[in-house]
Structure formats: structure tokens, C-alpha cells
Amino acid sequence: MRNYLIINASPRPKSTSLLLANMCKAYLDEHERQATVVSMYQGGGPDGLIDAIMGADVVVISGPCYVNTYPAAVIKLLTEWEKRACNGQIIYGMIQGGMPYSHTHKSGLNMLELFAAKNGLSYKGGFICGLGPLINGGTIDKLPNSKALRRQLTVFFANICNEAESGASVYERARMRVPALLARILANFMNRSIDKKYAARGYDACAESPYKTDNI
Amino acid sequence: MITIVSDNQVAHYGEAVREKLTERGVEAVHLVITEDGIKPCYGCDGCQTKSFLRCVFRDDADRILPYIAQSDTFVIVTPLTYGGYSYQAKLIVDKLALLGDVHYYVKDRELVKGTGSCKYFVIGVSEDCGEAEAKAFEYLVHETHVITGWQGKAFISPKIYDADMIAKEITCS
The missing domain is CATH 3.40.50.360 (Flavodoxin domain)
Structure with missing residues (x-):
């Protein structure tokens, strides 16, 4: 076998x-x-x-x-x-x-x-x-x-x-077609969800990467 | 500033490019990834839930990522491996998402991630790669540019580009 x-x-x-x-x-x-x-x-x-x-x-x-x-x-x-x-x-x-x-x-x-x-x-x-x-x-x-x-x-x-x-x-043939308008709606939806998730943990999702201010 | 990050197997290529950039009056830093110095991304989401956009594991990425984050341009130097990155190089590439904007955008009618205006070059070191491998490598780097919005190029060296040609293209881009 x-x-x-x-x-x-x-x-x-x-x-x-x-x-x-x-x-x-x-x-x-x-x-x-x-x-x-x-x-x-x-x-x-x-x-x-x-x-x-x-x-x-x-x-x-x-x-x-x-x-x-x-x-x-x-x-x-x-x-x-x-x-x-x-x-x-x-x-x-x-x-x-x-x-x-x-x-x-x-x-x-x-x-x-x-x-x-x-x-x-x-x-x-x-x-x-x-x-x-x-x-x-x-x-x-x-x-x-x-x-x-x-x-x-x-x-x-x-x-x-x-x-x-x-x-x-x-x-x-299985791929979901995402027209531009739907892509915009999806982006807005996901961004709101991301902002909410980060805010719930006390983070600002728009803040820069912490690596940008590390000492090098 | 330009940061060059090399897989240690091809560090001399990265150093040659740094020297050529310095000759052109560009500030360039060359970092070598140490053998097994970076832990894999475990997809644990700790960077989203425990330490805002910072990997929860302490490893050599702590040394490298701040340089990349604070550069206008960064360059990965990797042995060309099955049309892509080596294991060591991919360990740092897998963590690049830590540096980006977490939001989604639409560009050219498609969803993309927003990661700023950085320039991203990749040098695939190979003396004898075939056409299929070269195309696959260029495609991979192109797709990373598409999804991140970064500008840049894939180079195959020394087969097609030498260090001087690469330094010239990077500084002229």
C-alpha cells in the first residue's frame, strides 16, 4: 500500500x-x-x-x-x-x-x-x-x-x-472574487475590528512600531 | 540610513555591497544573522495581545529589527534557495510584519497592508540559478512589494549583478 x-x-x-x-x-x-x-x-x-x-x-x-x-x-x-x-x-x-x-x-x-x-x-x-x-x-x-x-x-x-x-x-475555481468596492468595505470592516481589538488592550493601533524608537 | 541584513553563509556579499554604498557616500550598516540566532515566528499572536507589535520572544531579532525599522531602505542578502530565501533569512523576513501598519488598504483594486514608504531590496546569491528559479525569486519579491507598498527590486548576484551595480541601483532608486 x-x-x-x-x-x-x-x-x-x-x-x-x-x-x-x-x-x-x-x-x-x-x-x-x-x-x-x-x-x-x-x-x-x-x-x-x-x-x-x-x-x-x-x-x-x-x-x-x-x-x-x-x-x-x-x-x-x-x-x-x-x-x-x-x-x-x-x-x-x-x-x-x-x-x-x-x-x-x-x-x-x-x-x-x-x-x-x-x-x-x-x-x-x-x-x-x-x-x-x-x-x-x-x-x-x-x-x-x-x-x-x-x-x-x-x-x-x-x-x-x-x-x-x-x-x-x-x-x-474556488477563489472568492473580491471586486474593488467589496475590498474597500472589507478593509473598513477589518480596520474597525483591529482598532477595537487593540483598544481593548490599551493599545493605539495607529501608533508606530516600538522598534522605531529602540536604541541602535 | 540603509540596513543590510545577511544570512551568515553569504555575509561577504552583504559586506561588499555595504562597502560600495559607503564609497558612494551613503550611510550603510551591515548586520549578519547569527546561526540559529532568531527563533521562528510561532504565530502565537503575542505581538498583538501581550506586547504591542513586539515579538514576545527574545532573540537576535531584537538587535536587527530596530535597525530595519529606523532605515529608509533595507536589504536582505540570502543564498537563493528554491527561488526564495534561505532558512536564516526567512526567519527575519517572517517577522517583518511586526514593523508595519496593522491596517488594510485598497490599492489597484486589491486589499493590501500599509507598511509605509520603505524601500526593500533582496539579493539572492547564486552563481548558477536557472531561468525558472530567477523568475520565481523576482515574483516572490514583487509580491512582497505589492502587499506592503514598499518599493525596490530583487537582484541575483553574482550571476547577474555585482556589488557595484547593486549599490548603484539602490542609491539611484
């Missing part, structure tokens, strides 16, 4: 990356595949994961988008994996971030594709999920594009299950 390893690359104990990882595992379980979800931040961090990766046929990395790509720990994982010599696995990526646009997060998938090309792995595609932090690991049913997202995630998971290529159109 082929082994599927799904790596949760979020440092948070409850996260949308973990939610997507668990959804992927549930699909694979239903289709009688051997799938395991592991967290990158447990058991000694990325180094401890390499043995599990070596035993997998298909690796799926599900992580958040930090400044346009996966967090630093994913880069460490890939560089450690490269040192141990890759053994031809298939790799997929899932990346989720706050902005509803796929171009904001796409560099994470580009990174996996380049890593795979350099190391003789087979990159077969990825899935970009915007607005992820809004649900904070809860349920995707709370997202405004939940129906399309659930449908397209199922397509993506089926591609993983069949070890098939999964192109950008799979996630693009």
Missing part, C-alpha cells in the same frame, strides 16, 4: 493548515489509502520528520503563508530533506493565507516545484486557499466561498489520491 504523509506546517496547535491537512487525510482514508498527518513543530521540529518522509511515497505540505511564502521552518525542512537525498517521492502543497488572492501566496508552491525539480521529486501541484485565518482552524463552511472551496478541495484531494497532476485551475 502506498504511504501518504501529510505535513502540517503551521506552528499553531489549532489552525486552518491543520484543518486542510485533516480534510485531506479523511478523503484518503475514505478511499482506503494509508495516510498520516504529522506536525512539523512536534517531536523536535523539521529534523525529526525526515525519517517519516523517507518512508512516504507521497508527501503533502499544508502550511500558512508568511510574507508571500511558507514559513522559515518549511525551508529548513526542505534543506534537511535535500541533505538526506530524496528518493523520488511525489509532492503536493497546500498553502493558506489571509489575502483572498492566489497570486499573494503562489510563491510557496513555486518553492516546492523548484525544490522537487532540483532533487528528482515529482511535484504534481498545489492548492491555494485565501481567507484562511478567518476561520482559524474551525470549519470552511464559515467562509463566503465555502461551497466552491469544498468542491474544489475534493477535486484536489482526488488528484492526490490518484497521484495525478493538479493544475492551478483547481484552486482558481
Whole structure:
């Protein structure tokens, strides 16, 4: 039986990356595949994961988008994996971030594709999920594009299950379209919410970074 | 002031750019990220709930972030790694959100974060990167400029740009 390893690359104990990882595992379980979800931040961090990766046929990395790509720990994982010599696995990526646009997060998938090309792995595609932090690991049913997202995630998971290529159109069909007017409304709504959250803690959300006045 | 922050594996490239900037009469500081000196961003939200826009973990970012925050221009020097940053460089990049405006804005019909008028350059050190990797790197830095509103450019050095060319572009931008 082929082994599927799904790596949760979020440092948070409850996260949308973990939610997507668990959804992927549930699909694979239903289709009688051997799938395991592991967290990158447990058991000694990325180094401890390499043995599990070596035993997998298909690796799926599900992580958040930090400044346009996966967090630093994913880069460490890939560089450690490269040192141990890759053994031809298939790799997929899932990346989720706050902005509803796929171009904001796409560099994470580009990174996996380049890593795979350099190391003789087979990159077969990825899935970009915007607005992820809004649900904070809860349920995707709370997202405004939940129906399309659930449908397209199922397509993506089926591609993983069949070890098939999964192109950008799979996630693009799930993407929420945000016209400029809606973007303005959203920005105002989120800014009011941010101001309120900071004020409740006695902070001025308009204040400059404290690092601007530190001694250097 | 220009702050240059280098991954320690490529610190000599950062130092070469600092020297060229100094020759041009520009005040430039070069900081090297120490091996394992910066802890990862754990997404704990402590910077929003416990210490206003300051990371709750004490590490080498405490030394580096004030320089970046107080500069007009900052430059990250990284080994070009799968079309992006190295692990060490990404550790500091992951914490750049601490320096920005927490609010959202709309620019070119899309939501963006407002982070001020800083200039942000990234030097990806590679002697033999292919076209796909170069494009991916430029795309990554471009997207960071889009979302932050920062100006700047991605350089691949030494394959395309040498230190003198980079210093010239930074000072002329």
C-alpha cells in the first residue's frame, strides 16, 4: 500500500493548515489509502520528520503563508530533506493565507516545484486557499466561498489520491472574487475590528512600531 | 540610513555591497544573522495581545529589527534557495510584519497592508540559478512589494549583478 504523509506546517496547535491537512487525510482514508498527518513543530521540529518522509511515497505540505511564502521552518525542512537525498517521492502543497488572492501566496508552491525539480521529486501541484485565518482552524463552511472551496478541495484531494497532476485551475475555481468596492468595505470592516481589538488592550493601533524608537 | 541584513553563509556579499554604498557616500550598516540566532515566528499572536507589535520572544531579532525599522531602505542578502530565501533569512523576513501598519488598504483594486514608504531590496546569491528559479525569486519579491507598498527590486548576484551595480541601483532608486 502506498504511504501518504501529510505535513502540517503551521506552528499553531489549532489552525486552518491543520484543518486542510485533516480534510485531506479523511478523503484518503475514505478511499482506503494509508495516510498520516504529522506536525512539523512536534517531536523536535523539521529534523525529526525526515525519517517519516523517507518512508512516504507521497508527501503533502499544508502550511500558512508568511510574507508571500511558507514559513522559515518549511525551508529548513526542505534543506534537511535535500541533505538526506530524496528518493523520488511525489509532492503536493497546500498553502493558506489571509489575502483572498492566489497570486499573494503562489510563491510557496513555486518553492516546492523548484525544490522537487532540483532533487528528482515529482511535484504534481498545489492548492491555494485565501481567507484562511478567518476561520482559524474551525470549519470552511464559515467562509463566503465555502461551497466552491469544498468542491474544489475534493477535486484536489482526488488528484492526490490518484497521484495525478493538479493544475492551478483547481484552486482558481474556488477563489472568492473580491471586486474593488467589496475590498474597500472589507478593509473598513477589518480596520474597525483591529482598532477595537487593540483598544481593548490599551493599545493605539495607529501608533508606530516600538522598534522605531529602540536604541541602535 | 540603509540596513543590510545577511544570512551568515553569504555575509561577504552583504559586506561588499555595504562597502560600495559607503564609497558612494551613503550611510550603510551591515548586520549578519547569527546561526540559529532568531527563533521562528510561532504565530502565537503575542505581538498583538501581550506586547504591542513586539515579538514576545527574545532573540537576535531584537538587535536587527530596530535597525530595519529606523532605515529608509533595507536589504536582505540570502543564498537563493528554491527561488526564495534561505532558512536564516526567512526567519527575519517572517517577522517583518511586526514593523508595519496593522491596517488594510485598497490599492489597484486589491486589499493590501500599509507598511509605509520603505524601500526593500533582496539579493539572492547564486552563481548558477536557472531561468525558472530567477523568475520565481523576482515574483516572490514583487509580491512582497505589492502587499506592503514598499518599493525596490530583487537582484541575483553574482550571476547577474555585482556589488557595484547593486549599490548603484539602490542609491539611484
